[in-house]
Amino acid sequence: MKKTKIIATINELATKEILFNMIEEGVDVFRINLSYISLDVCDSLIDNIRSVAKKAGRIIGIMLDLDGPSIRIDKLKNDICLEIGESIRIYDYHVVCNNTQISTNYNNLTELVKIDDIISIASGDVKLKVKEINSDNFLCEIIDTGIIKSNNTIHIENSYLKLPFISDNDKKNILYAIKKDIDFLALSYVRDEQDILEVVDLLIENNNDHIEVLSKIETNDAFENLEEILKVSEGVIVARGDLGVNVPMEKLPYYQKEILKSASHSGKIGLVSTNFLKSMVKEKTPSRGEVSDIYNAVLDKVDGLILTDETTIGENAISSISIMNKILVEAESHFDYKENLENTFKQGKLDVTMAISYSVVDSGLLLNANCILANTISGYTAKKISYFRPLSPILGLSPNKKTLQTLTLNYGVIPVLAKKFNDTEQIVSECINKYKEIMDYKVGDIVIITGGLPVDTKSTDFMKIEKITE
Numbered sequence: 028m029k030k031t032k033i034i035a036t037i038n039e040l041a042t043k044e045i046l047f048n049m050i051e052e053g054v055d056v057f058r059i060n061l062s063y064i065s066l067d068v069c070d071s072l073i074d075n076i077r078s079v080a081k082k083a084g085r086i087i088g089i090m091l092d093l094d095g096p097s098i099r100i101d102k103l104k105n106d107i108c109l110e111i112g113e114s115i116r117i118y119d120y121h122v123v124c125n126n127t128q129i130s131t132n133y134n135n136l137t138e139l140v141k142i143d144d145i146i147s148i149a150s151g152d153v154k155l156k157v158k159e160i161n162s163d164n165f166l167c168e169i170i171d172t173g174i175i176k177s178n179n180t181i182h183i184e185n186s187y188l189k190l191p192f193i194s195d196n197d198k199k200n201i202l203y204a205i206k207k208d209i210d211f212l213a214l215s216y217v218r219d220e221q222d223i224l225e226v227v228d229l230l231i232e233n234n235n236d237h238i239e240v241l242s243k244i245e246t247n248d249a250f251e252n253l254e255e256i257l258k259v260s261e262g263v264i265v266a267r268g269d270l271g272v273n274v275p276m277e278k279l280p281y282y283q284k285e286i287l288k289s290a291s292h293s294g295k296i297g298l299v300s301t302n303f304l305k306s307m308v309k310e311k312t313p314s315r316g317e318v319s320d321i322y323n324a325v326l327d328k329v330d331g332l333i334l335t336d337e338t339t340i341g342e343n344a345i346s347s348i349s350i351m352n353k354i355l356v357e358a359e360s361h362f363d364y365k366e367n368l369e370n371t372f373k374q375g376k377l378d379v380t381m382a383i384s385y386s387v388v389d390s391g392l393l394l395n396a397n398c399i400l401a402n403t404i405s406g407y408t409a410k411k412i413s414y415f416r417p418l419s420p421i422l423g424l425s426p427n428k429k430t431l432q433t434l435t436l437n438y439g440v441i442p443v444l445a446k447k448f449n450d451t452e453q454i455v456s457e458c459i460n461k462y463k464e465i466m467d468y469k470v471g472d473i474v475i476i477t478g479g480l481p482v483d484t485k486s487t488d489f490m491k492i493e494k495i496t497e
Contacts, residue, residue: 028420029355030439032331033348034058034090034298035338039068046079048345049338053352055435056088056211058333061200062099062178073207086428086442088210088435090241093197094132095215096190098181100148101130106176109153109169119163131181132196137165139186147182148175150301151272182272187246192222193229201226205235210432213264217242220255227259237429239436241296244286245269253289262296262436263289264333271301284327291328292374294414296436299324300333304351308341318354325358328367328416330438364418365392371415380479380487384411387477387490391419394473394492398422398466400458401440401487402448402478406430408487412477413437419475424461441465454478455491463495470495 032055037046046057057076059069073089080087103124109115118130119137137160140146146155146167154171193201204212214226226240239261244250246269257263265283274282283299290297303321306314324332332355337347372385391399399421401409409423416438423434424445431442443461448454458476462468472495479487 029053029352030359030416030420031325031329031355032056032436032438033351033355034300034331034333034436035344035348036060036333036335037072038064038339039072040339041072041075043075043079045344046075047083049348050079050083050085050087052345052348053355054087054348055331056090058090058092058213060092062092062094062097066200066203069203070207073209086431086435086444088432090211090213091200091204091209092213092243093200093215094194095197095217095243096187096192096194097216098131098133098136098183098186098190099178100124100175100181101132101177103129103175103177106174108174109155109172111169111172113169114158114166115155115169116164116166129175133190136183137161137163139183139189140165144183145170147272149173149179150268151182180269182269187216188218188248192216192218193225198229201229202233204238205230205233208429209238210429211239211241211261211436213241213243215243215266216245216249216269217256218246218248219252220259223256223259237433239433241298243269243300244282246273250274250282250286253286254293257289257293257295260295261433262298262330265297265299267299267301268335283324287324287327287329290330291371294411296330297328298331298333298436299329301335303332303334304337304347307343307347307350308336311343311346313347313350321351321354322358325355326362331436362416364416367416368392380408380411381414383477383487383490384408384415387412387475388415388417390490390492391417391475394475396475396492397468397472398462398474400424400462400474400476402445402454402458402476403430406434406437408478409434409440410437411487413440420466422458422461422465424458448478451489451491455493459493459495468495470497 033053034056035049035054036058116128119134122128122130140157144157153173155167156170158168159166241262242256242260243264243266245266265286271279287297304313338344396419399419401423403409403425421440422443423440424443426447434440434442474493477490
C-alpha cells in the first residue's frame with residue numbers, strides 16, 4: 028500500500044467509469060485546471076467525482092488550479108503549428124487567431140515587451156523574438172518551432188510582476204470553489220506571501236475555513252520568497268513546467284530538491300508536477316528516466332505527485348496511474364524511516380502533539396506496527412504523525428467530513444469517517460473495529476491508537492498499543 032499521494036488532472040473527457048478506475052488504481056486527489064475547463068463542465072466533474080468516490084468507499088480530494096497573474100492565448104479554432112522563420116502578430120485586443128495573428132487574455136501586452144525580447148509559449152516549446160512594436164500590437168519572428176493551443180501560457184520575462192495577483196476571473200473562481208466546497212486551491216505564479224494572504228482574506232470574508240491553499244513555485248521570485256510563502260500556505264507545488272521556463276533548465280533539479288526540503292522542514296505539504304510519465308501519453312511503458320524521477324522524488328520526501336497530460340490527453344491514463352503506484356510502493360520500501368525520524372525530530376518545534384506523534388512513529392518502527400490509528404477533529408494529529416513519515420499506514424479517523432477531505436494530500440494518511448468518541452475506552456474499541464473493517468488484518472497485528480480528550484481539544488494527549496486478538 029503506497030503512502031505517497033497521486034493527484035490526477037482531469038478534463039471533460041473523464042467519465043464516471045474513468046474516474047472510478049483511476050481511484051481503484053490509486054488516485055487520492057483530482058485536479059481540475061480552470062484555465063482549460065469551464066465552470067459548467069467543472070460542475071459536472073465535481074458531481075461525478077463525489078458520486079464515484081462514494082461508490083468506491085473512498086474519501087477523495089478535489090483541487091482547483093487558478094490562473095494567477097499569467098498571460099494566456101485566446102481560444103483557437105484549431106491548434107496552430109508555427110515554423111521557424113515565419114512571423115506572427117500579437118494583438119492587445121481580441122482577434123480571430125490563426126498562423127499569422129493571435130491575441131491573449133491581457134489587453135495591454137505591448138506595454139510589457141521591448142524589441143528583441145524572447146517570448147516562450149507552451150512551457151518553452153515555442154519561442155518568438157519581438158521584431159516590431161506598434162500601438163496595439165507587436166510583430167514576432169518564430170525562432171523555435173512547435174504547436175500552440177488554446178490557453179497556452181505566454182512567458183514574457185517578469186511580466187507576471189506587473190499584473191494584479193487576483194484577476195476578476197480568479198476572484199469568480201475562488202467564490203465558485205467556496206460555493207462548491209472544494210478542498211484545495213492551487214495558486215499560480217505566486218510571488219510572495221502577500222499574494223497568498225489576498226486569497227486567504229477572500230476566503231475569510233466569505234466565512235470559509237476549510238479550503239487549503241497551495242502555492243505553485245514557478246519563478247525565481249517565488250523561490251527567493253519560499254520561507255515566507257510556506258508560512259502562509261498549507262503546502263507548495265514544484266510546478267516544473269513553468270518553473271523550467273522561468274529559471275535555467277539545469278537548475279531545475281536543484282530547485283525541486285530545495286523546495287521539497289523547505290516544505291518538509293516547515294511541516295507543510297510538498298508536491299511536484301509535470302512530466303513524470305510524459306512518454307506514456309503515447310507509449311504503454313515509461314522511460315527508465317521517468318521511473319528514476321518518480322523513485323527519487325519519494326526519497327526527497329515528496330508528499331504527492333501530480334499527473335497532468337498523462338491523465339488528460341494521454342492514451343494510457345489508467346496504466347500511468349497503475350505504474351506510478353507500483354514505483355511509489357517500491358521506492359517507499361527503500362526509504363530510511365528510522366534515519367528520517369531522528370532527523371525530523373531534531374529540526375521540529377516540539378509541543379505535546381509533536382512529542383506524542385514522535386513516540387507513536389518511533390514505537391511503530393520498534394514494533395513493526397501494522398497500522399497507526401489517529402483520532403482527530405481538526406486533522407492536526409494525523410498531519411503531525413504524517414510529518415514524521417511512519418513506516419505504518421495512518422488511518423485518520425474523524426467525524427468531520429471536511430477535515431477528512433483535507434487529509435487526502437498528507438503522506439501516509441488514509442482518511443476514514445468515524446463517529447465522535449466520548450472516552451478512551453470507546454476510542455480504542457471503535458478504532459480496532461475500523462481497522463478490521465478497512466484493512467486486510469490478521470490475529471496478532473499490532474496497532475497504535477492515539478488521540479486527544481476531551482474530543483474537541485486541538486491537542487493529542489494519549490497513545491495506546493493494542494494487539495488484535497480476534
